[in-house]
Amino acid sequence: MGELQKLKVALIQTTLVWEDPQENRNRFSKWISDLDQDTDLVILPEMFTTGFTMSPTNVHVSEGPGTLSWMKELASANELAIIGSMVHTEEGKHYNRLWFCKPDGSHASYDKRHTFTLAGEDKVYTAGQKKLIETYKGFSICPLICYDLRFPVWSRNTEDYDLLLYVANWPEPRVNAWDALLKARAIENMAYCIGVNRVGQDPNGNSYVGHSSVYDCLGEQLAFSDKEQVLYASLEKESLMATRDKLRFLADRDSFTLQL
Structure with a gap:
């Protein structure tokens, strides 16, 4: 197949410097400069410039546009x-x-729909209302954020996307849920599913052990790591479509209307 049928992804699983956007940008610039030359898509963790801060006023308003x-x-x-x-x-x-x-030069945004009430994210961040579906190199991609993973209705593949992905700061005590849900989302949506988490500690006493992963549409794990590194995976559109044509599970999915 041609180049539009394959996508090489890089997942950067690393520590984050607390509420220091410039230092985090510097670090990620180095990571990205060292990526394999044939990388098509690089995925960074949730709140990659600050860590999972519940004090957004500590981050200057210029940092969003600057990043x-x-x-x-x-x-x-x-x-x-x-x-x-x-x-x-x-x-x-x-x-x-x-x-x-x-x-x-084109760009699009998605605001996290499910703000994490356990940490009080719902008190300081405004929840999004709309999913984002973007096409890139022949793949239809749905990016979501961390806590969204726990909500299968929001993640449901009603748009026939090829790749579902989650960026996260998912802590160690609940990493078993992260592992199980990523695999489940791949299987139930008949799509590639990627989760990119961080590692290290934050000042709130949270420990992160990564477990960034890539799954194919049958739940086969294509990449995994629990340490600081870049993970690579090559996604193949032809293989995905062949499996969907053979196992037409999406044709039997329930129809529903989501009320926000």
């Missing part, structure tokens, strides 16, 4: 797409906003 510009520049310079979420403040409201930046 978006940084992502766009890196995407263009390295001829790849970049996905990751960050603290974004707009018109007095704070968002956990994911950006999907393509090498041609």
